[in-house]
Amino acid sequence: MGGPPRRNPARQDSQRGTRLQRLPVARGRLAVPYQRQSPAARKTEPIMISLNDHDINEAATAIRRGMEVYVHRAHGRMLIADDPERNVRADPEVFEAIMQDVSTDPDAYVHIERMPAADAIKIMSAFTDRVRNQELWQALTYALKRPNPFQNFKTELRRFPKNYERWRQFRQERYTEYVQQCLAEQQD
Structure with a gap:
């Protein structure tokens, strides 16, 4: 060895x-x-x-x-x-x-x-639906409705470091699923 x-x-x-x-x-x-x-x-x-x-x-x-x-x-x-x-x-x-x-x-x-931007926004929305902190939930929901939703979402999440790490893990899981789906579609 x-x-x-x-x-x-x-x-x-x-x-x-x-x-x-x-x-x-x-x-x-x-x-x-x-x-x-x-x-x-x-x-x-x-x-x-x-x-x-x-x-x-x-x-x-x-x-x-x-x-x-x-x-x-x-x-x-x-x-x-x-x-x-x-x-x-x-x-x-x-x-x-x-x-x-x-x-x-x-x-x-x-x-x-x-990944299309609309799908990426759906991932952010799905994460927002899982948030238990009412203040963060409101901030993220509002961030997704304003112009520049990606930047606003990230800015709001950075105020809550524990949830920011959860977001990064959630996002990586969803992108991994997206890659697996793309590869599976290529079998046709």
Whole structure:
């Protein structure tokens, strides 16, 4: 059991936080089948998109932060790219390299879309319905009705640190479910 610790083959630019690629680990996989057409035989054979819980959680975090997430259908390699048009700190060279890799064989990758804003607001509303503190419930309900609901919701939650941590956990769970749902839809 000795020896050097196992290193993750993913490379990361520590200054920018841009993920170049992520290779899945074999534990706790979620398998989502899809059909791939063999060019020679022209018959379909099921292939599984396999991601472990850590990878799904990482994809959920990336989606929440507005990054582009692609998962290779055959071996589950995940590519996460931060779009320089949305984030000025993103590395355009890394983004272009990932987009070029995806564009060479677009059918080989599943693109996990960003969650629509209306769905994200529904998540905030669902959390608000679970809040027991009357003062916080009123503040969050009002924040969702005003312009800039995302910023207002976050500002109100920061006044209640205990509930802010609960919100972060609730939000991460919902985004994880969203990623799992997107992968499951790709099996059709």
